[in-house]
Amino acid sequence: MKRYLPYIIAGLLALLPLAGLSSYVMHILILVIMWAVIGMAWNLLSGYCGQVSFGHAAFFGTGAYTAGMLYSKLGISGWWGIPLSVIVVSVFALVIGYICLRLRGPFFALATLSMGVILRITAENMVDFTGGDLGIMIRERSWVEKTWYYYIILAIAVGTFLAVKQVMESKLGYYFVAIREDQDAAESLGINTTLYKTIALVLSAVLTGFAGAFYTNYMGYIDPKVVFALHDISIVTIMVVMVGGVATYWGPGVGAIIMVLLAEVIRSIPTLGTAHQTFFGILLIVIIIFLPNGIVGDFAKLKRMLGMAKT
Amino acid sequence: MSSVQLQVFLQTVIQGFLLGGLYALLGIGMTIIMGVMKIINLAHGELMMVAMYIAFVLFSAFHMDPYLSVVIAAPALFLLGVGIQKYLINPVLKVDSILPENQVILTVGIGMVLVNVATIVFKSDYRQTPVDYSTKAWYLSDFWRTSPIELSLSLPWTVSFVIAVLITGGLWFFLTRTDLGKSIRATAQDQDAAILMGVNVQRVRMITFGLGSALVGAAGCLFIPIYYIYPDIGGQFTLIAFVITILGGLGSTVGAIIGGLILGLFESLTATYIGMGWAPVGRFIIFVAALIFLPGGVASLIRTRKFGK
Incomplete structure (x- = not known):
């Protein structure tokens, strides 16, 4: 039974839109699944491999901007951003990893945090290239209905879940956990810690980038303050996983449900909204x-x- | 270099130096917390924001001069810091978890609460304390009539810088000449040895967190006549304090002073010669460069070159 749980849940989620839910409920579901994707991606790097990142907005934003700029500069559909973001985000992740992965613990955390901020400020200041604070607006929405968006993000989420599970049940996963538990011991056992930390970072970044590229297409508008946000993206990502459960398969999903619902409930109460x-x-x-x-x-x-x- | 260019350059350097003095105060607060407790306090800038609002309230209610409010804000922040350490950070240090970075994430949570409470109480409006000396300045020509170049120094910046230097001096005296200060330094160097020597480490930790908070609180009061305040102001100062700490070397007070000055100068130069918007990027370039090329910070240079002690 437990083995089939992911498939059962995916099946149930796939059937949900047939129930004729209102577009508000669909919106909430899409957000929950999107945050679950980001949470699972963060969990791979930080929960399993132990490299706590405070800057996942960097990858989210890079993915979002890849999709947005394909549309605004080249005039092709923003959906191409999802496949293309693999390359762009990987490059960014390799550069960021080269700088940050030599650091440990809290220093890595703070270095990634500043990477997120650097990218935000760069996106704000390179007005000719990114559009600066004006952001990018996708003028033609693909669909008015939310059903297709729902299925796309669900597919990404299922893919992410399976990818994380696959990685964690392979030798790679054991390397990650060994690095988290004791990096020096792992190193002395002959594990190339830098290489495996880089692999974890790139995987995590690419999965986060998918969510970012999806976000651009779904919301239709991005600006640096939204997609590179420290509190609203990077910290919420950490919270999703911390609340749900660090280094668990289902933690990010549970955390995403709680965080998105909590945010919605609090925002809906006028006196508590702020x-x-x-x-x-x-x-x-x-x-x-x-x-x-x-x-x-x-x-x-x-x-x-x-x-x-x-x- | 023409005389105008020289003037701009000197003006930028002086401005950066004054800013650096204030940054140093900010950095020292973080570095002593890091030295003793081995945690990064990501609520540092938010604590400064609290102090700034205390000064703002004192000014608007009693017309108290922002510089005078240091006397109230710093002790208030000391108590706040002791409370945070005692009731929030200490319990977390005891629980076992997968991620050792929990304390860092905890301070982020504390920061979020502080910012949000400030937003609710004071709204997110930009506020300032309109003191009558805020636009006054010194001019070089006032002292030296035949000076070939003209430099100006803002009065509040100068006063803030002088007070920051005085506070730093007082701190230095406290850390090197008093028993409590010595136990703080002992705990920072080797906690177990400090316990064996009869230092009450729990108490030292609380006092250190309080002291760090009080320092950043004082820095907040010194920033008030120059800056405007809004609830989100803390975040950038947390990052600045962290960059200074890395640049100076973890836990090193002298390093933090030098780091603060370097950062102030660098930011000022970036703002003048590249553009205001890029000043924060300059800050992070320094940060990344320090991490890569000088991981021990300025303190490691001092140690190897045998400067000072």
Whole structure:
């Protein structure tokens, strides 16, 4: 049963649009799945390989801008951005990896954070190339209905899930975990840590780039402050995984559901609308103190805590 | 180089130097926290934002001079820092988890809460404390009538710089001449040895976090007459403080001062010669260059060249 769970869930998700959901519900579902993709991508690099990135907005934004600039500069459909972003994002990831991967722990985190900010400022200032703060507007939407967008992001999500699972069940995955647990020990066992960290980074970046390219096509508008956002992309990515469960297959999905719903619920309450980051921050603090491995990772602990509350 | 170009260049250098002095204060706060606690405080700039709003409230309610509000804001930030360390960071240091970076992520969460609460209380409007000396300046020609070039120095920048230097001096005295200061430095050097020597490390950690917060709080009050404030201002200063810390060498106070000055100069030069919008990129180029070419920071240079001690 457990082996088939991913297929069952994918099947159920594929049937969902047939239920005739309103376009608002579809929008929420699309966002949840998109965040799950980004979360799974981040999890590969940070959860499994232990290289905590604070700058996944860099890859998200690069993917988004690849799609956007194909449209604005070359006049071809932004959907080509999804395949093309593989190349562009890989190049960026290799450059960023070359600089950042020589650092460890918090220094890597901060270096990636600054990479995200550098890309944002660059995109803002290179007005002739990227359009600067005006952003890029996709004038012709592919579909008015959300169903096709839903299926596209679902396909990306299923692909990401399978890719992450495949990697983690192969030798590569064991290398990643070995690097996370003790990099020096891994190195002394003959694992080329730099190479495998770079592989993890590029894989993670490419998957995040897919989500970015999808975002451009789906939302129809991007600007540097949106797609390279530190808090709204990079930190939310971390939160999705931290809340759901670090280094678990289902964690990012669970986290994405909670984070997107929480954001929507808080925004819908007028007096609390501006306070959504307070709730995010408090949730993050509570999760780190009480469930450091997230809801999925610390599920047994969570059950025990709730059980104790009852008695 | 014509005299106008020279004038612009000197003006830029002086401006960068003044900015660097304030940056140094910001960096020292972060570097002592990093030295003692081995964590990166990503809520550093947000703490500064809190201090700036304290100064703003004091100014608008009691017309208190921003420079005077250092006396209130710094102790307030000290208490806030001690509270954060005691009730939030300490419990996290004890729990076991897959990712050791949890404390860093925790400080991000604290920062988010602070920014958002400030947004709710003060709205996201840009605010400032309109003090009457904010546009005053010194001119070189006031002192030296026949000077071939004309330089000007903004009065609030100069005052802020002088106060920053005084605070840094006071800190240096505290760290090198008092028992508590010595125990802070001992804990930073070797925690286990410090415990064996009878240092109450828990208390030292709380005081260090408080001290770091108080320093950044003081820096906030010094920035107020020059900058305008808005709730999101903290983020960029967190990054600046971090860049300074890396540039100076982790945990090194002298390094942080030099790092602050270098960054101030570099930013000022980028802003004049490349463009205002690119100044933050210059900041990160320095950061990346420091990480690659000088991973130990300025402190490692000092150590190998045997400057000073």
